Amino acid sequence: MSGIVSIDQQIAMMTDKWPAFEVIRREGASATWRGPLRPLLQTCSVEISYRAPSVIELLDNRRLQPRVRILSPRLRPRRGDPEGQLPHVYYIGDSALDVALCMFDPDSDEWSPLMTIAETTVPWAIDWITSYEGWRATGTWTGGGKHLEKPVLAGE
Template identity: 30%
Template sequence: MSKQNFIKKPNLGQQAASIRRLYPDFEVQLEKYNQLIVYGYAKPTARSCLYNFKLVYRHNKRPVIHILDPVLERGLKGEKPPHLYGDWSLCLYLPGIKEFTDYDRLSDTIIPWISLWLYYYEDWLTNGNVWNGGGIHPNVMRKTEKKPYIRSSISKSISFVKK
């Protein structure tokens, strides 16, 4: 049975309350067009810089996350980092397998995944542009990758801090 049979879909107010409870330093705005906007900070490791991000979420749409500061860097050959959409928003999950749905809380999924993505981004920058975070980007399906990446326990050790 799917989770939809057991769990009520959280409305945007409930999503906002959950984020405010777990991340009190984040700025959370409920907009009149049924969208939630979150400004937050992530620091994937103790040696990482502080990343400022903006998350925009509407029901039945994928959450759109942009890193505002520092600007994401291109790779050694000028390529953009893996797992970004055309507008440079983060690709955090494969939509077709329902890793994230409207029944999930952003505070328990998307927000921790931002820091996890940044962890692998920093690794990508320092290791010669090899992406070790796994995953399949919807626009680039590789024949060698048969299973989607399953998140590791590293997502439990990330940190979100006040700027």
């Protein structure tokens, strides 16, 4: 696709590539999907929220990136772990477990509104969950990447 991918295009691509994901909320240029992902051992209920920018908005990947949350099973911390209680997450709420997944470095242009969620965000969520399951078992995060403290996410 060329140009900013509209929310209608994002929804169509998600429906085509990930039919188990349902749009649970749609408001203007925003949509939220919920669906299952099972990379290895557990099936996770995942929520992806996104607002497609208008052409005139400043394209800031920290503000425009999709927000991905694991709804269940609940992510479990490893207290005292060198990676942190939960590695590669953004704390978005009052609870220490209310987090969004950190799946890419917004400063390195790995993702932009020119890309589809179906072809980037969902596969990256699968990679993140795989790395998380490995980290829970071994204490080693194999997903690589650099973790930023707290970017500004869509809706903030």
